[in-house]
Amino acid sequence: MTRPSVRAPRELPIVLLLAGVITMLCVFVPAFRSADNLKAVGENAAYIGIMALGEGFVIIGAGLDLSVGSIMAMSSCTMAVALQAGIAWPVAVPLGMAVGAVAGSINGLLITRRSLPPILTTLATLLLFRHGISLATHAKAFTQFPDGFKQVGAGWIPFLLFVALTVIAMVGLNRSRVGRWTLAIGGSEQSARLSGVPVNRVKLLAYAISGITAAIGGWIVMAFNDNAQSSIGQGFELDVIAACVVGGIRITGGDGSLGGAALGALLIALLRNALILTGRPIDQYGLFTGAVILSAALLEGWRAQRKSRKLQAEGGVA
Amino acid sequence: MNTPTATPIATKSAKRILPPEFGVTIVLAVIVIYFAAICPNFRTVENFRLLSKQSAQLALLGTGMTIVIATGGIDISVGAVLALCSMTIGWLTMNAGWNIWAACVASIGVGTLCGATNGVLIARGKLPPIVVTLATMAACRAGAAMFNGGHSISGLPEKLNTTFDLTNIAGLPLLLWLGVVCLISGAVVLKKTAFGRQLLAFGGNRVASELSGNRVKRIEAMAYVLSGTLAGAAAVLNTAHKSTATPDAGQYLELTAITAVVLGGTVITGGKATVLGTALGVATISALISGVRLIGQEDRLAWFLVGIALLLAVEVQRTRKTTP
Numbered sequence: 001m002t003r004p005s006v007r008a009p010r011e012l013p014i015v016l017l018l019a020g021v022i023t024m025l026c027v028f029v030p031a032f033r034s035a036d037n038l039k040a041v042g043e044n045a046a047y048i049g050i051m052a053l054g055e056g057f058v059i060i061g062a063g064l065d066l067s068v069g070s071i072m073a074m075s076s077c078t079m080a081v082a083l084q085a086g087i088a089w090p091v092a093v094p095l096g097m098a099v100g101a102v103a104g105s106i107n108g109l110l111i112t113r114r115s116l117p118p119i120l121t122t123l124a125t126l127l128l129f130r131h132g133i134s135l136a137t138h139a140k141a142f143t144q145f146p147d148g149f150k151q152v153g154a155g156w157i158p159f160l161l162f163v164a165l166t167v168i169a170m171v172g173l174n175r176s177r178v179g180r181w182t183l184a185i186g187g188s189e190q191s192a193r194l195s196g197v198p199v200n201r202v203k204l205l206a207y208a209i210s211g212i213t214a215a216i217g218g219w220i221v222m223a224f225n226d227n228a229q230s231s232i233g234q235g236f237e238l239d240v241i242a243a244c245v246v247g248g249i250r251i252t253g254g255d256g257s258l259g260g261a262a263l264g265a266l267l268i269a270l271l272r273n274a275l276i277l278t279g280r281p282i283d284q285y286g287l288f289t290g291a292v293i294l295s296a297a298l299l300e301g302w303r304a305q306r307k308s309r310k311l312q313a314e315g316g317v318a
Numbered sequence: 319m320n321t322p323t324a325t326p327i328a329t330k331s332a333k334r335i336l337p338p339e340f341g342v343t344i345v346l347a348v349i350v351i352y353f354a355a356i357c358p359n360f361r362t363v364e365n366f367r368l369l370s371k372q373s374a375q376l377a378l379l380g381t382g383m384t385i386v387i388a389t390g391g392i393d394i395s396v397g398a399v400l401a402l403c404s405m406t407i408g409w410l411t412m413n414a415g416w417n418i419w420a421a422c423v424a425s426i427g428v429g430t431l432c433g434a435t436n437g438v439l440i441a442r443g444k445l446p447p448i449v450v451t452l453a454t455m456a457a458c459r460a461g462a463a464m465f466n467g468g469h470s471i472s473g474l475p476e477k478l479n480t481t482f483d484l485t486n487i488a489g490l491p492l493l494l495w496l497g498v499v500c501l502i503s504g505a506v507v508l509k510k511t512a513f514g515r516q517l518l519a520f521g522g523n524r525v526a527s528e529l530s531g532n533r534v535k536r537i538e539a540m541a542y543v544l545s546g547t548l549a550g551a552a553a554v555l556n557t558a559h560k561s562t563a564t565p566d567a568g569q570y571l572e573l574t575a576i577t578a579v580v581l582g583g584t585v586i587t588g589g590k591a592t593v594l595g596t597a598l599g600v601a602t603i604s605a606l607i608s609g610v611r612l613i614g615q616e617d618r619l620a621w622f623l624v625g626i627a628l629l630l631a632v633e634v635q636r637t638r639k640t641t642p
Contacts, residue, residue, distance in 0.1 A: 110629070116632050116633065117586050117587070119586070120586055120628065120632045121629070123573060123577070124577075124625045124626075124629040125629075126573070127577075127621050127628070128622060128625035131621040134618045135619060135622060238452060241452065242452070252446060286459045286463075287457050287464075288460075289453075289456045289457075289460075290458075293449060293453040293456065294439070294449075294450070297445045297450065297453070298443060298445065300445075
């Protein structure tokens with residue numbers, strides 16, 4: 001008889017870590033509690049987190065998207081050019097999202113149709129998208145966006161948008177058919193295919209979603225800074241992947257939750273903020289991110305080992 | 319009676335004979351011929367010397383990356399390790415008063431140490447290479463920035479620059495010799511030594527390799543150690559070239575090295591590697607960047623083209639795999 005095992009939720013370590021960090025910040029760093037600072041943290045968490053939702057979808061489906069930073073630049077610059085050309089912002093924004101979706105679909109199509117390895121494909125498109133948009137805009141800086149467009153970067157709006165999208169994404173992954181299919185593909189693509197899952201279409205969708213979330217992230221960043229340039233979002237892919245890994249998404253796919261990815265993004269934003277507030281150079285932030293990613297990976301490795309040992313023990317009894 | 323069946327077999331084996339370096343050779347030839355035709359400055363001896371000097375760092379990193387990818391892993395920390403080692407050289411000579419050559423040795427030591435960290439975590443800790451090297455990349459980049467508050471360290475002794483940039487051996491730049499020697503050693507290690515064979519066997523099938531009695535953990539860890547050592551050595555060249563240690567040195571160099579390796583025909587999933595291909599891949603990227611600069615375009619066009627070349631290379635690799 002197998003007992004229903006009481007398994008700690010995957011997000012437990014990150015929740016504890018977050019609680020610890022927030023408590024420490026509240027107690028020891030008075031500047032942390034100011035409304036302006038909290039809003040800045042919210043904005044930071046929002047763009048990393050929203051992009052991590054899309055990236056999480058891809059990683060859970062056993063893929064990887066290194067091009068999110070470049071897609072962000074491409075759609076941001078598209079929106080900026082459209083706005084400069086006098087196009088109303090409610091038209092320019094969907095245009096930017098569409099560019100993100102198309103860029104993501106290019107990744108998806110290359111990976112599914114031509115069965116190229118995700119890491120190499122998105123590495124190539126990282127170069128292509130970034131330098132392509134840089135060539136197209138001559139690395140020009142855009143600014144002075146209309147007020148309506150900038151609303152999304154003001155006050156608590158980015159954070160609220162982030163929370164709303166997280167809820168939608170969590171429901172989408174756990175309750176919808178496509179979400180379950182993604183988990184199945186991440187677990188074993190072969191089994192998923194044999195069970196009749198339209199593997200290619202689901203993967204394509206995941207990359208397209210990742211492109212769209214990168215575009216939304218770009219919108220928030222350019223609205224917050226009132227600035228867009230082809231170098232926007234350089235290196236963001238690492239923060240975004242870090243948020244996913246820290247949030248308990250298994251890097252090889254098949255396991256993890258998007259809520260975890262969102263919490264991971266929050267942790268990364270908080271750590272960055274803590275460094276700024278305590279007057280340390282922002283460069284040290286990489287050390288913390290590195291340490292956090294490693295501990296998350298070690299924890300995951302330990303979990304996997306314990307699980308396989310447990311399975312072996314159970315097999316031995318039976 | 320045999321004739322109809324013999325024909326398909328013949329074409330099949332003809333396809334199999336195509337060496338993995340075939341694609342990159344053609345790409346390199348096209349790039350060189352194109353730029354040589356449209357740009358007189360490209361086909362000068364002076365440009366060749368410059369080009370070969372610029373390729374040296376990439377040749378070192380590419381050799382290490384080939385060995386890592388041969389095991390089926392990946393090392394995205396090399397660029398950041400290079401920056402950390404470069405700052406180590408700068409700090410030791412300018413702030414701690416070390417002899418410049420001692421600092422260079424220390425740089426290689428630091429690189430080896432970083433590689434060993436990667437190797438132990440990946441092989442012993444059984445963690446995915448991309449996650450581990452992502453973490454060390456972040457940490458090393460931050461470490462590099464901490465030496466001098468994020469600023470570069472300049473004013474290094476002249477002799478570092480003159481030794482590496484101006485020395486010629488048998489009429490060719492020292493840097494070219496270094497790159498070539500490194501690549502040849504890499505090829506010999508991979509193809510002619512027991513260690514190289516074990517590396518490839520491990521990359522091809524790690525379970526089979528372990529069951530055959532190979533010390534797989536040690537083999538896998540060694541690949542990352544070598545990659546780190548070579549990144550430390552590349553840091554010496556990088557620092558010497560600019561006479562300055564900068565914390566953002568080597569940015570995107572890991573991507574460039576991976577591109578050169580894959581372009582050369584090494585299989586990303588491991589088990590099959592060609593250092594000759596990597597050498598050609600390095601030459602291709604260097605020639606492309608040099609040519610684009612000489613026709614008066616900016617580097618970003620070159621990187622755009624490198625991206626396309628990488629996609630094409632992966633595509634060719636896939637075609638080779640599916641039509642054996």
